Amino acid sequence: MSVSVLLVKVLEFMFVAGWIGSAIVLVLTGIEDVGTLLDTEDENSR
Amino acid sequence: MSSTSNAPTGNNRVRIVVATSVMLTFISYWRAAAVILNDLGSSAFYAGGIAEQAIGKSAPWFVLGVMLFAFAVRAVYVESCSMFVRGGVYRVVKEALGGTLAKLSVSALMFDYILTGPVSGVSAGQYIAGLINDTIAIADAHGWVPVAIHNLFHGTPQVGVNATAVVFAIAVTLYFWWENIKGIEESSEKALWVMQITTVMVVMLLGWSAFTLLKVGVHLPPFPTLANIHYTDESLGFWKHSKLPHMFGILGLIIGFGHSVLAMSGEESLAQVYRELAHPKLKNLKRTAIVIGVYSFVFTGLVSLLAVMLIPDDVRMKVYSDNLIAGLAMNMVGPQVLRLAFRAFVVVVGFLILSGAVNTAIVGSNGVLNRVSEDGVLADWFRRPHKTYGTTYRIINLIVGLQLFTIIVSWGNIYTLGEAYAFGVVWSFVFKTISMLVLRYRYKGERNWKVPPNFHIFGVEIPIGLASVAMVLLSTAIVNLFTKSVATVSGLIFSVVFFAIFSFSEKVNRRKHADTAAQMKEQFQLQQADSVERETVGIRPNNVLVPVRDYNTLNHLKWVLEHTDTREQDVVVMTARISQFGSAAYGLSTEQMFSDYEQTLFTRAVSIAESFGKKVSLLLVPARDTWSAVAQTAHNLDSSTVVAGLSSKTTAAEQAFLLGSAWEAIPEPKKQFVLQIVQPGNIVDTFRVGPHTPTMKNEDVILLHRLWLNVTREPGLENVHHHDILTQALTRFAHDYGALDHDHIVRELRRHSGDVDPFPVRRIADQIDTVQPSPPRPERDDVHRDDRPSNLDNDGSE
Numbered sequence: 146m147s148v149s150v151l152l153v154k155v156l157e158f159m160f161v162a163g164w165i166g167s168a169i170v171l172v173l174t175g176i177e178d179v180g181t182l183l184d185t186e187d188e189n190s191r
Numbered sequence: 192m193s194s195t196s197n198a199p200t201g202n203n204r205v206r207i208v209v210a211t212s213v214m215l216t217f218i219s220y221w222r223a224a225a226v227i228l229n230d231l232g233s234s235a236f237y238a239g240g241i242a243e244q245a246i247g248k249s250a251p252w253f254v255l256g257v258m259l260f261a262f263a264v265r266a267v268y269v270e271s272c273s274m275f276v277r278g279g280v281y282r283v284v285k286e287a288l289g290g291t292l293a294k295l296s297v298s299a300l301m302f303d304y305i306l307t308g309p310v311s312g313v314s315a316g317q318y319i320a321g322l323i324n325d326t327i328a329i330a331d332a333h334g335w336v337p338v339a340i341h342n343l344f345h346g347t348p349q350v351g352v353n354a355t356a357v358v359f360a361i362a363v364t365l366y367f368w369w370e371n372i373k374g375i376e377e378s379s380e381k382a383l384w385v386m387q388i389t390t391v392m393v394v395m396l397l398g399w400s401a402f403t404l405l406k407v408g409v410h411l412p413p414f415p416t417l418a419n420i421h422y423t424d425e426s427l428g429f430w431k432h433s434k435l436p437h438m439f440g441i442l443g444l445i446i447g448f449g450h451s452v453l454a455m456s457g458e459e460s461l462a463q464v465y466r467e468l469a470h471p472k473l474k475n476l477k478r479t480a481i482v483i484g485v486y487s488f489v490f491t492g493l494v495s496l497l498a499v500m501l502i503p504d505d506v507r508m509k510v511y512s513d514n515l516i517a518g519l520a521m522n523m524v525g526p527q528v529l530r531l532a533f534r535a536f537v538v539v540v541g542f543l544i545l546s547g548a549v550n551t552a553i554v555g556s557n558g559v560l561n562r563v564s565e566d567g568v569l570a571d572w573f574r575r576p577h578k579t580y581g582t583t584y585r586i587i588n589l590i591v592g593l594q595l596f597t598i599i600v601s602w603g604n605i606y607t608l609g610e611a612y613a614f615g616v617v618w619s620f621v622f623k624t625i626s627m628l629v630l631r632y633r634y635k636g637e638r639n640w641k642v643p644p645n646f647h648i649f650g651v652e653i654p655i656g657l658a659s660v661a662m663v664l665l666s667t668a669i670v671n672l673f674t675k676s677v678a679t680v681s682g683l684i685f686s687v688v689f690f691a692i693f694s695f696s697e698k699v700n701r702r703k704h705a706d707t708a709a710q711m712k713e714q715f716q717l718q719q720a721d722s723v724e725r726e727t728v729g730i731r732p733n734n735v736l737v738p739v740r741d742y743n744t745l746n747h748l749k750w751v752l753e754h755t756d757t758r759e760q761d762v763v764v765m766t767a768r769i770s771q772f773g774s775a776a777y778g779l780s781t782e783q784m785f786s787d788y789e790q791t792l793f794t795r796a797v798s799i800a801e802s803f804g805k806k807v808s809l810l811l812v813p814a815r816d817t818w819s820a821v822a823q824t825a826h827n828l829d830s831s832t833v834v835a836g837l838s839s840k841t842t843a844a845e846q847a848f849l850l851g852s853a854w855e856a857i858p859e860p861k862k863q864f865v866l867q868i869v870q871p872g873n874i875v876d877t878f879r880v881g882p883h884t885p886t887m888k889n890e891d892v893i894l895l896h897r898l899w900l901n902v903t904r905e906p907g908l909e910n911v912h913h914h915d916i917l918t919q920a921l922t923r924f925a926h927d928y929g930a931l932d933h934d935h936i937v938r939e940l941r942r943h944s945g946d947v948d949p950f951p952v953r954r955i956a957d958q959i960d961t962v963q964p965s966p967p968r969p970e971r972d973d974v975h976r977d978d979r980p981s982n983l984d985n986d987g988s989e
Contacts, residue, residue, distance in 0.1 A: 154486055
């Protein structure tokens with residue numbers, strides 16, 4: 146396996162693993178965001 | 192706390208209190224979101240077109256993917272802001288990876304900022320040129336263009352799109368260059384207004400597109416598989432002769448993602464507005480992040496998708512690649528005139544938001560360079576203030592010079608500009624995210640929020656979420672190095688040149704600053720304080736505050752010292768170090784605040800005070816704008832008087848209005864004070880800032896007195912005071928103004944404002960009977976009363 150192919154494989158792994166993790170981030174922060182939006186305490190919408 | 196003075200202290204040094212917190216007017220999360228979206232939202236006008244030119248018709252899926260991923264990047268910014276109030280790239284990278292990489296990250300950020308201007312200006316120009324050409328083409332098709340002109344152009348007259356875009360971009364850049372030289376203030380009000388208009392356009396666009404899709408049917412773009420990604424030589428860059436991009440499906444996804452990543456440019460603004468967000472800051476930052484996330488996903492993401500679905504393939508890239516939203520407007524169902532009118536609206540909105548982004552680019556670059564200059568990595572020469580306007584004009588000249596150079600070299604090629612722009616965007620994100628990852632282990636201070644999820648293995652935290660975001664960004668940035676040859680070459684040259692300038696300047700400055708610091712230490716003792724408090728400065732209440740800026744115009748300080756007995760009343764000389772958008776996001780150390788310029792300024796002030804043999808206290812505060820700083824300082828120091836020199840840009844009345852407006856923004860409780868503007872020749876204008884007893888005209892006093900005389904004749908009202916009459920009158924006025932007679936009152940005020948048609952006070956007063964004074968009653972106001980009946984009815988008015 147050449148160096149460039151190895152590099153591509155590493156980059157692909159990083160990208161896929163990163164996206165899976167980022168999707169979890171999106172779900173977890175999304176749930177938290179719903180709570181933030183529903184919480185109107187101290188809301189300043191001026 | 193001992194009193195500050197220019198009299199020798201124990202070690203013969205004058206103490207200067209340096210406040211290190213920028214004085215800001217806090218804004219709501221809606222306004223903060225509007226400020227960010229002015230930058231972030233502008234990419235909707237060009238990101239989709241650039242991505243499709245690079246990777247073909249499946250580009251909208253990548254743009255949508257980028258906008259989805261932007262939610263995760265936003266989470267990184269929320270975590271950084273929960274650690275550092277000024278959590279921009281420079282601060283975070285310096286904290287995690289040290290000064291060298293911080294300088295490199297700032298170089299990438301500067302590349303991002305400097306290219307924002309040309310990309311936005313050229314894009315706006317492309318939209319305008321496209322509208323002109325299509326309007327002429329339609330007019331020509333209807334035979335409305337005279338034959339002579341038609342023949343002169345050998346066909347339909349058309350303007351050169353790229354040339355027009357270049358001319359427009361240069362004109363807009365020069366306009367904002369001059370505005371920044373003059374020192375315009377960033378206004379969240381203006382940003383909110385632009386976003387309101389943009390929202391109207393977005394709603395119309397989505398609504399009309401949905402209607403059109405119902406008529407013509409829904410045809411989604413091809414999904415992003417290796418077979419559907421169509422590279423060009425330009426989009427593969429250094430890999431154009433390589434088989435790699437055609438061998439690996441996921442690599443194709445990374446290449447496509449990399450060509451679309453500029454759609455989320457502007458995220459850095461999130462860290463910069465955090466400083467100015469109102470309480471509760473973190474919660475409001477999250478709300479801001481949600482608003483900009485949803486808005487940019489809908490605007491940039493859906494617009495790119497709709498463009499491919501609605502604009503026919505044969506014209507989309509050929510005609511509308513550089514003005515995709517205009518193409519969308521022209522391919523809706525409906526009458527042509529309506530579509531053309533909507534396109535004109537799109538161009539107006541594009542002009543507003545993209546021009547705003549040109550300004551943001553100048554202001555942001557100026558802020559970042561000011562910050563690194565303050566850190567000693569750019570020569571002080573750059574920060575020398577403009578003689579008239581006091582702005583850092585040399586830095587502004589440098590930025591605008593680079594932007595004009597970029598516009599001319601690119602010659603209106605938005606694709607090349609966008610590709611290069613992505614270099615700065617993605618690498619500043621990479622530096623930021625990796626630094627945040629490092630800080631998970633190195634930073635032991637307060638951290639109010641973390642990017643989820645996080646696991647612990649044998650007591651060691653594994654930040655899954657943060658590492659995931661970093662991996663996506665790093666893999667994309669590395670692939671971009673190979674596929675975006677123009678961006679890689681230009682970005683690296685730019686970053687290396689800037690890095691070299693920073694490093695060289697730092698070495699030169701280090702020696703110079705050591706000498707300056709030694710001199711400064713002999714003369715001044717800097718005392719750092721988080722905020723401006725009377726106790727910290729060591730002064731008594733009811734002091735005189737003297738704002739100074741230019742060391743050549745300190746006449747007002749002389750006037751104050753002539754007229755003030757400093758044994759009875761303290762004098763505080765303050766200067767505001769203006770930290771613009773960008774630099775306010777970074778922390779300032781005491782020495783950074785106190786540059787050569789401030790040293791010269793305070794040396795002159797002290798010298799003047801010494802010539803009078805009087806004590807003054809010295810204060811240096813960072814601020815976003817001068818008048819807010821003066822108002823807040825006067826409030827915090829419990830000053831009774833502020834004495835300023837006459838500005839070269841405004842009249843004394845305008846200065847008073849500006850200070851009054853800044854005072855209004857201070858939360859209650861607050862105290863009124865007097866503003867005195869000392870003009871040349873020691874002519875002094877005096878104003879009261881805050882609610883105060885107005886100067887009453889003689890006829891008003893007579894009317895009030897006659898009303899009082901009549902009212903006190905009423906049974907049971909013998910003890911009414913003059914102020915009771917005023918209270919009753921004002922209460923009734925407020926009631927009528929608020930509900931019953933608002934329009935009539937406004938009309939009357941407009942009619943009688945000025946001296947042309949003054950209020951008929953004398954006439955009203957004359958209609959009230961003259962009264963005979965009776966002996967004064969000591970328990971009441973020093974006034975007279977009368978028992979005769981009045982000609983006034985119940986409400987005492989005509």
